[in-house]
Amino acid sequence: MMELKVLGCAMLFPLQIFVCVLRAAVRLLTRQKRRDMGADVVLITGGGRGIGRHLAKEFAKQGAKKVILWGRTEKCLKETCDEISLTGTECYYFVCDVGNREEVYQQAKVLREKVGDVTVLVNNAAVVHGKSLMDSDDDALLKTQHINTLGQFWTTKAFLPRMLELRNGHVVCINSILSLSSIPGAIDYCMSKASSYAFMESLTLGLLDCPGVGCTTILPFHTDTEMFQGMRLRFPKLFPPLNPEMVAQRTVDAVRTDTAFVVLPWTMHFLVILKSLLPQSALEEIHKFSGSYTCMKTFKGRT
Amino acid sequence: MNIVAELFVVTFKIMWSLVLAGAKWFVRPREKSVGGQVCVVTGAGSGLGRLFALEFARRRATLVLWDINKEGNEETADMVREIYRKLSPSEESSGIAQELPLFQPKVYAYVCDVSKRESVYSTAEKVRRDVGNIDMLINNAGVVSGHHLLECPDELIERTMMVNCHAHFWTTKAFLPAMLELNHGHIVTVASSLGLFTTAGVEDYCASKFGAIGFHESLSHELKAADKDGIKMTLVCPFLVDTDMFKGCKIRKEMAPFFPPLKPEYCVQQAMRAILTDQPMICTPRVMYMVTFMKTVLPFDATVCMYRFIGADKCMYPFLAQRKESTNNNESKTGI
Ligand SMILES: NC(=O)c1ccc[n+]([C@@H]2O[C@H](COP(=O)([O-])OP(=O)(O)OC[C@H]3O[C@@H](n4cnc5c(N)ncnc54)[C@H](OP(=O)(O)O)[C@@H]3O)[C@@H](O)[C@H]2O)c1
Ligand SMILES: NC(=O)c1ccc[n+]([C@@H]2O[C@H](COP(=O)([O-])OP(=O)(O)OC[C@H]3O[C@@H](n4cnc5c(N)ncnc54)[C@H](O)[C@@H]3O)[C@@H](O)[C@H]2O)c1
Numbered sequence: 001m002m003e004l005k006v007l008g009c010a011m012l013f014p015l016q017i018f019v020c021v022l023r024a025a026v027r028l029l030t031r032q033k034r035r036d037m038g039a040d041v042v043l044i045t046g047g048g049r050g051i052g053r054h055l056a057k058e059f060a061k062q063g064a065k066k067v068i069l070w071g072r073t074e075k076c077l078k079e080t081c082d083e084i085s086l087t088g089t090e091c092y093y094f095v096c097d098v099g100n101r102e103e104v105y106q107q108a109k110v111l112r113e114k115v116g117d118v119t120v121l122v123n124n125a126a127v128v129h130g131k132s133l134m135d136s137d138d139d140a141l142l143k144t145q146h147i148n149t150l151g152q153f154w155t156t157k158a159f160l161p162r163m164l165e166l167r168n169g170h171v172v173c174i175n176s177i178l179s180l181s182s183i184p185g186a187i188d189y190c191m192s193k194a195s196s197y198a199f200m201e202s203l204t205l206g207l208l209d210c211p212g213v214g215c216t217t218i219l220p221f222h223t224d225t226e227m228f229q230g231m232r233l234r235f236p237k238l239f240p241p242l243n244p245e246m247v248a249q250r251t252v253d254a255v256r257t258d259t260a261f262v263v264l265p266w267t268m269h270f271l272v273i274l275k276s277l278l279p280q281s282a283l284e285e286i287h288k289f290s291g292s293y294t295c296m297k298t299f300k301g302r303t
Numbered sequence: 304m305n306i307v308a309e310l311f312v313v314t315f316k317i318m319w320s321l322v323l324a325g326a327k328w329f330v331r332p333r334e335k336s337v338g339g340q341v342c343v344v345t346g347a348g349s350g351l352g353r354l355f356a357l358e359f360a361r362r363r364a365t366l367v368l369w370d371i372n373k374e375g376n377e378e379t380a381d382m383v384r385e386i387y388r389k390l391s392p393s394e395e396s397s398g399i400a401q402e403l404p405l406f407q408p409k410v411y412a413y414v415c416d417v418s419k420r421e422s423v424y425s426t427a428e429k430v431r432r433d434v435g436n437i438d439m440l441i442n443n444a445g446v447v448s449g450h451h452l453l454e455c456p457d458e459l460i461e462r463t464m465m466v467n468c469h470a471h472f473w474t475t476k477a478f479l480p481a482m483l484e485l486n487h488g489h490i491v492t493v494a495s496s497l498g499l500f501t502t503a504g505v506e507d508y509c510a511s512k513f514g515a516i517g518f519h520e521s522l523s524h525e526l527k528a529a530d531k532d533g534i535k536m537t538l539v540c541p542f543l544v545d546t547d548m549f550k551g552c553k554i555r556k557e558m559a560p561f562f563p564p565l566k567p568e569y570c571v572q573q574a575m576r577a578i579l580t581d582q583p584m585i586c587t588p589r590v591m592y593m594v595t596f597m598k599t600v601l602p603f604d605a606t607v608c609m610y611r612f613i614g615a616d617k618c619m620y621p622f623l624a625q626r627k628e629s630t631n632n633n634e635s636k637t638g639i
Binding site: 005006009013016017020021023024101132133134138141142145149150153154156157160161179182183184185186187190191192193194195196197198199201202203204205206208260261269272273275276277278279280281282284285286287288289292293294 | 309310313316317320321323324420451452453457460461464468469472473475476479480483497498500501502503504505506507509510511512513514515516517518520521522523524525527528529557558583584592595596598599600601602603604605607608609610612616
């Protein structure tokens with residue numbers, strides 16, 4: 001009897017997979033239902049500069065009720081906040097270093113009291129140190145880990161329980177394509193982003209049967225912000241840096257359509273597939289050819 | 304060089320490495336000798352670490368054992384000595400041994416908490432003084448918190464990350480400079496198949512293992528970019544192993560016969576073969592390569608479908624439940 005059941009399942013399995021693939025294809029082509037952001041309170045970590053700032057503007061534009069910014073530098077937070085307030089969306093900012101656990105929990109409490117329950121959490125804050133292992137300072141290595149990976153644990157732990165209670169929420173992570181395909185010269189970043197990717201994937205699987213709560217992970221390629229300033233690719237024409245506005249738009253859209261993973265640009269899928277197929281030596285040749293072994297040499301980060 | 308010519312050369316090189324990789328299926332490459340080399344094994348006090356130590360001992364390597372657990376570590380050291388003792392007579396009876404001065408491998412055991420930077424650096428300094436330069440580093444120490452994210456104490460999350468992930472920084476930084484100087488060495492990362500795909504409920508463990516793999520890959524590219532071909536790297540990704548670590552973890556009943564938990568001995572044997580032939584990566588069992596590949600080509604929904612079919616998406620829930628029960632009964636060993 002059990003054998004029969006297994007056999008049935010096994011026969012059905014390719015069909016199921018096929019249906020899933022087909023559905024994904026259809027979803028690409030047709031317009032689907034989008035979440036109405038009208039009641040959403042959005043928290044963006046690292047919302048003062050770069051992609052975070054564009055995200056804040058985009059969420060406001062798509063009609064979010066309140067936008068909250070976290071960051072370490074008050075000046076740029078204030079600028080962004082003022083800019084958004086001008087458009088008529090309620091906007092608040094708080095100084096909070098996500099690498100500091102106590103501070104995250106404390107600011108989360110302040111936030112809940114002053115503004116209300118967060119329904120969309122965007123983990124965007126990140127730093128990159130951009131040196132090879134032996135050249136890196138121990139504390140710098142740890143700092144990247146604390147901000148990029150552990151920071152995400154703390155923010156999620158602070159806000160997810162309430163989302164689950166309300167049965168309404170979304171956890172977003174701005175990750176990086178480097179999480180799936182490492183390059184030399186940014187070992188701290190690759191490691192922390194890979195961790196953060198795994199965290200999101202595991203969380204996404206865990207939240208599958210929680211109605212109303214979803215996850216989105218964005219994996220962008222090199223984006224035109226201050227973060228990777230000075231990084232020089234070998235074929236900038238073929239792989240131009242992404243526009244942060246575009247990344248923000250795609251992120252908000254993915255949240256609204258409840259899409260779990262988005263790779264930007266989609267051509268990077270090939271890189272990931274190649275990586276799982278080719279032997280290491282072949283991969284090294286590709287890396288060498290595409291210039292990813294030398295791109296971090298000109299990097300001038302800010303950390 | 305002309306870009307077209309270069310593209311041509313690269314394509315050729317890729318083809319060539321594919322051919323070489325294919326050839327390995329038919330002609331097994333020779334295993335290198337580790338006799339007399341110094342191997343550091345972290346987390347050698349039990350489980351896979353102990354088995355790695357024993358395998359290296361059988362090949363006459365000098366062993367440096369690190370563990371936070373002193374008794375376990377001493378036990379391993381005794382087992383290693385036992386192996387050394389059994390080894391020596393066979394060499395004495397052969398004629399060559401009389402002429403050559405007999406090399407007697409030794410074992411050194413240190414108590415070291417790899418999650419603590421100072422502890423790693425000071426123990427590494429001791430190793431340099433007592434033993435000298437090392438040739439192999441096996442980063443094996445690992446822990447799992449065994450709680451759902453929202454119920455997990457923050458300290459345990461930090462601990463998992465520190466032991467499984469950040470420890471690689473410290474151990475590697477302690478030993479790599481000497482390796483770079485000599486352009487000789489081998490670094491092994493014991494990750495997990497949960498470093499290639501994830502499952503629900505063990506966010507911290509998955510995060511730490513993905514991180515370890517990210518570290519490993521970035522470092523191996525770094526070494527390649529610096530033309531340090533003498534330093535080899537091997538990534539070991541075992542599937543569920545039959546040690547105490549994940550007791551209770553279950554996949555779907557009907558699929559279980561296809562994905563049995565690995566025997567630790569088998570897992571280590573496979574890993575040893577990969578290490579000794581300088582293979583960059585080994586997944587045991589092989590079907591894991593397939594799962595990883597499927598994961599990259601399928602859209603997320605289909606991947607979920609696949610996980611559900613195997614029962615892998617919730618496989619850790621029984622393990623977590625068991626952990627919780629034992630914590631309630633105060634039997635947890637997570638406090639170490
Ligand atoms: N730029 C790229 O090429 C690229 C590519 C792929 C993915 N990404 C990802 O996209 C995200 C945003 O990058 P970006 O280009 O916008 O970088 P960015 O311009 O450097 O901005 C980073 C933001 O994070 C904040 N931040 C840093 N550390 C923080 C901390 N400890 N606590 C709170 N906030 C902190 C910064 O604000 P303060 O300094 O004021 O705190 C800043 O607002 C990151 O997650 C990054 O990994 C970027
Ligand atoms: N058991 C599995 O199912 C499984 C599957 C895949 C990967 N792995 C990985 O294999 C490795 C070994 O696993 P195992 O099954 O032998 O586990 P184990 O628990 O039997 O052994 C781990 C050893 O590491 C030591 N250790 C823990 N924290 C330490 C610290 N801070 N400093 C120094 N030593 C420390 C422990 O004392 C113990 O001796 C781990 O990295 C684990 O993640 C295990």
